[in-house]
Amino acid sequence: MSEPGGLRNAAARANAERRICVIGDALVAGIGDPRALGWVGRVAARTPQDEVSISLFTLGVPDESTAELGNRWWEEASRRYGRAVADCRLVIGLGHADLDSGLSIPRSRLNLANVLDEAHSRRLPCFVVGPPPTADSARNAQIEELAFTFSDVCRRRDVPFVDTFAPLLTHEDWLTDLAAGDGIHPRQAGYGLIAWLVLHGGWNEWLGLPA
Numbered sequence: 001m002s003e004p005g006g007l008r009n010a011a012a013r014a015n016a017e018r019r020i021c022v023i024g025d026a027l028v029a030g031i032g033d034p035r036a037l038g039w040v041g042r043v044a045a046r047t048p049q050d051e052v053s054i055s056l057f058t059l060g061v062p063d064e065s066t067a068e069l070g071n072r073w074w075e076e077a078s079r080r081y082g083r084a085v086a087d088c089r090l091v092i093g094l095g096h097a098d099l100d101s102g103l104s105i106p107r108s109r110l111n112l113a114n115v116l117d118e119a120h121s122r123r124l125p126c127f128v129v130g131p132p133p134t135a136d137s138a139r140n141a142q143i144e145e146l147a148f149t150f151s152d153v154c155r156r157r158d159v160p161f162v163d164t165f166a167p168l169l170t171h172e173d174w175l176t177d178l179a180a181g182d183g184i185h186p187r188q189a190g191y192g193l194i195a196w197l198v199l200h201g202g203w204n205e206w207l208g209l210p211a
Helices: 006-018 037-043 068-080 105-121 137-156 173-178 188-207
Strands: 017-024 053-060 087-094 126-129
Touching: 006 068, 017 037, 017 068, 037 087, 037 188, 053 068, 068 087, 068 105, 087 105, 105 126, 105 137, 126 188
Parallel strands: 017 053, 017 087, 087 126
Antiparallel strands: none
């Protein structure tokens, strides 16, 4: 007996769909952006979907440490992936809440490593976006060390990592955007800069799309 057309079409759609959960803090949620897009919305709008339908689910929690992220990510993401979708992926947008939570660099390293290892065991390709600088130079010295640590964890696991810290540290538009807000969360131009870094940091290649 041939497969009913409706079921066959539904299966084809599921195989052609890619569901991506984006976990992280306030920057993932786009806090401070008057257009309510953040960098995730901007990246989604510029991702080609001629052949594959891509759905991005933003799961941001302000001021969340890597320990808290590690405790919640799978329970929330798994509910969005669904059982019928063949291609599910995970994007991790990292902030610097670990500095306020009293987490050591080794603990931050371990927390990210645990998330990546669990995702790998669940056959979820990962893409990581590092923490950007703030308007506070003293804090930036700590963020720089955190960003390097996160980058090293990803390098050892062959996971794409986008460094936002070094490119934005002295970027005039980024600093102007921070000054217009609270010194931590950018506005339109700042989120556009993060999106540009992501899109030019191997995003399409990670999705198997033309560069």
